[in-house]
Amino acid sequence: MSVYTSVSEAQMRAFLQQYDLGEFISLKGIAQGVTNTNYFVTTTQGKFVLTLFEVLRQDELPFYLQLMLHLNEQGVACPKPVAQLTGRLDADIDGKPACLVTCLHGADVAHPTWQQCYAVGEMLAKMHVAGQNFDVHMDNPRGKKWWTTEIERLLPLMSYVDATLLKDTVAALNAHDDTTLPSGIIHADLFKDNVLIHGDHVAGFIDFYYACHGNFMYDLAIAINDWARTDANQIDAEFQDALLQGYGSVRSLSAAEQDYLPLAQQAACIRFWVSRLLDFHFPPEGELTFTKNPDVFRDLLLKLQQDQQQ
Numbered sequence: 001m002s003v004y005t006s007v008s009e010a011q012m013r014a015f016l017q018q019y020d021l022g023e024f025i026s027l028k029g030i031a032q033g034v035t036n037t038n039y040f041v042t043t044t045q046g047k048f049v050l051t052l053f054e055v056l057r058q059d060e061l062p063f064y065l066q067l068m069l070h071l072n073e074q075g076v077a078c079p080k081p082v083a084q085l086t087g088r089l090d091a092d093i094d095g096k097p098a099c100l101v102t103c104l105h106g107a108d109v110a111h112p113t114w115q116q117c118y119a120v121g122e123m124l125a126k127m128h129v130a131g132q133n134f135d136v137h138m139d140n141p142r143g144k145k146w147w148t149t150e151i152e153r154l155l156p157l158m159s160y161v162d163a164t165l166l167k168d169t170v171a172a173l174n175a176h177d178d179t180t181l182p183s184g185i186i187h188a189d190l191f192k193d194n195v196l197i198h199g200d201h202v203a204g205f206i207d208f209y210y211a212c213h214g215n216f217m218y219d220l221a222i223a224i225n226d227w228a229r230t231d232a233n234q235i236d237a238e239f240q241d242a243l244l245q246g247y248g249s250v251r252s253l254s255a256a257e258q259d260y261l262p263l264a265q266q267a268a269c270i271r272f273w274v275s276r277l278l279d280f281h282f283p284p285e286g287e288l289t290f291t292k293n294p295d296v297f298r299d300l301l302l303k304l305q306q307d308q309q310q
């Protein structure tokens, strides 16, 4: 369930006074989603999604909402934040940060097709290109500095074999200079549950709340590690190729980026292995964290390293 904060119809009617969206018709909680509270809101002007942020602070919202607005205006498939009459994009309901965005027609897919992987790669490249003229900077909150600090809490809790794998891989990644690779705004969490699909097309990327600056190949590797990962935690070469081909149809990958892909995939494994281990061992008190299986990314990392040694 994902309606942590209840909103009444009366509250919604009052909230809508701040917008030019016509009359309130209905409000319906959205069952999917883990972190935030989401509602479908229908007014005489159409259907929207209301998000109440359970973890992000009010002052953190403008970056993400401005980014989504910018990307949407540049033709990237993503929800468009709706501005209040004052022009402000972020709002609050009963002191909780909130926003309204346009509703997209699509659903997330558990088992994508080759064409859908191609379309995701294509849209990701469009996003990278469109982000080039968005001039607000955001450091990656889950980058090298973060994982180097956080693994110190995890290593004593892990088996010798897993701890060695984690420590050695982090050391290898930290020793590699990735700062000269093409970079800009990245989504940084483009898993299958963060893309709404309609037929063979991308209806929209959602959940931009880890978006930041980073290198483009790392972003593509995060997507490959989820979209092309089989149930046995290996990469399906054809699906990986679909993402790469789709991406390359919009933005050519340089030789340096192509060389970096194997390491980028390892970095993407570390990013999510570590965050899932932290959620497992140190569930934040008072936060609504649903732990996803950390072993998925340990197993994928091992397989990638085996393949890359051959």
Ligand SMILES: Nc1ncnc2c1ncn2[C@@H]1O[C@H](COP(=O)(O)OP(=O)(O)OP(=O)(O)O)[C@@H](O)[C@H]1O
Pocket (backbone or CB within 6 Å): 002, 030, 032, 033, 034, 035, 036, 037, 038, 049, 051, 079, 101, 102, 103, 104, 105, 106, 107, 108, 193, 194, 196, 206, 207
């Ligand atoms: N703009 C949108 N248009 C249509 N449906 C949406 C939109 N935004 C969210 N949804 C629906 O709401 C569901 C939950 O959204 P989301 O995944 O963003 O939840 P969350 O709890 O905020 O994030 P997460 O689950 O990643 O922690 C999505 O799976 C999708 O079905």
Ligand SMILES: N[C@@H](CCO)C(=O)O
Pocket (backbone or CB within 6 Å): 189, 191, 272, 275, 276, 292
């Ligand atoms: N997509 C992440 C959760 C949000 O960062 C995961 O599957 O671990």
